[in-house]
Amino acid sequence: MLEIIGSHTLVPTGKEALWKIFRYRRGAEIFGEAEPADYIYQIKSGAVRTFKLLPDGRRQISSFHLPGDIFGIENGSTHRFTAEAILETKVLIAGRERVFGDDQEMCVFSNRELLKLIADSLERAEIHVLLLGRQSAPERVAAFLLDMDQRLRSPEILVFSILRRDIADYLGLTHETVTRCFSMLRDQRVLSYSGVSHRQIVVHDRAKLAQLANGHGSKDDAKLWYSNKKSPGPLRSIKDR
Amino acid sequence: MLEIIGSHTLVPTGKEALWKIFRYRRGAEIFGEAEPADYIYQIKSGAVRTFKLLPDGRRQISSFHLPGDIFGIENGSTHRFTAEAILETKVLIAGRERVFGDDQEMCVFSNRELLKLIADSLERAEIHVLLLGRQSAPERVAAFLLDMDQRLRSPEILVFSILRRDIADYLGLTHETVTRCFSMLRDQRVLSYSGVSHRQIVVHDRAKLAQLANGHGSKDDAKLWYSNKKSPGPLRSIKDR
DNA sequence: CGTCACCTTGACTGTAATCAAACATGGTGG
């Protein structure tokens, strides 16, 4: 099983006893939208997606959570997302009273820490809004890769358990469009695949990626999309390749 | 000058002395992105938009703020948005130390109130992400109208100082698309314009609006878009109408 | 070795963007 590896600080020191450990299989639901928010979660290993569903099944992933990340904190009494394990995942769980209890000594965070956690989520959501509202498909994919690369501390090989479909639902695209953007980046030598698996990515040109992500890319970058297909000459059947 | 009228509770009682009043003309910048966040703001009258810009000028409006709304609170030291008055606007201003000061007596909010303010912003941003990532243009416009209608307490006439361009930049669309969606809703008798101004809207069918906003609308609703144009018969010049 | 889930690519379609033009509104100054 592929695994995302992060090197983040886990639970605040001295508070370890307040957390219990749980294990979820790939695809398992950790909590559901609108369910009572009785616990908060911190990832020990693995990865989690949180998302909302529309009645007709359209899905919007709001975040991917990696080792060290805390999720499931709600100011209200219920969860506003569903959370699922993307792969075999271990999480530390603490009761809600460990966050919002009156006795600070029994809490895992100070008021200030709690505020920072929520403010950080807000900032990420605001960036996500800009991405979805005003950036093109290649820009979104570049921004996503850059973000993942940074969160995983720019490893040699980006090992990626996140499916194309999940990336698409995070970026407001389809899995085919995500694949096409990856292929475009590969053709431009911004990234390549390590070995045969398309889940292991080597990022060659982070500067180019940043350029694309921020809309600073040259106009031609987007054109490459279609120009590849419209090359002159007779069409070749699939067998000919 | 048209004015948005809200009937919200202003500053917490007993804390009035901590706020000063300011006035901004239409289009005036209240604060800029990346500027030091030395003050927080509450709207007394008028309306404010907060937005981010991409280097090439694309704009994403994150929120419209109406009377009673508080904005400009930052956990960090700088603003993450630009804020501009949409029309002649009066705001109450308090220094940053009134929010994050150590002495609760000198602060305008309790820790709990502050957390709720930020958590509410986060919830709105998360809904915005779903809207931008997974909803169609007509759904976005319906959701926007419903939201505004609710925030203004479902008045007889929705008086609207927000330009089509601003709505578009909030919904991740163009102003033409927003106009087309309004026209579609008018043709379906969901709303109509009051008087000659297209800035005064009467909402006739809130249930239908809610249906459209949540993706529960019938499949034909979206089709009306194009079917109007493709009706048989000779084309009429504009003068003929 | 076969199956299943996932990924890639191609062909075509459709929604919303773009480009363009006419019209409306509100403010200004003669």
Added chain:
DNA sequence: CCACCATGTTTGATTACAGTCAAGGTGACG
């Protein structure tokens, strides 16, 4: 008060980006 102008809105024609539908390829795993 009206003519004029700038700004905003509406509608139409066309384009383009991303979605949909479809088929084949590939890797992981039993």
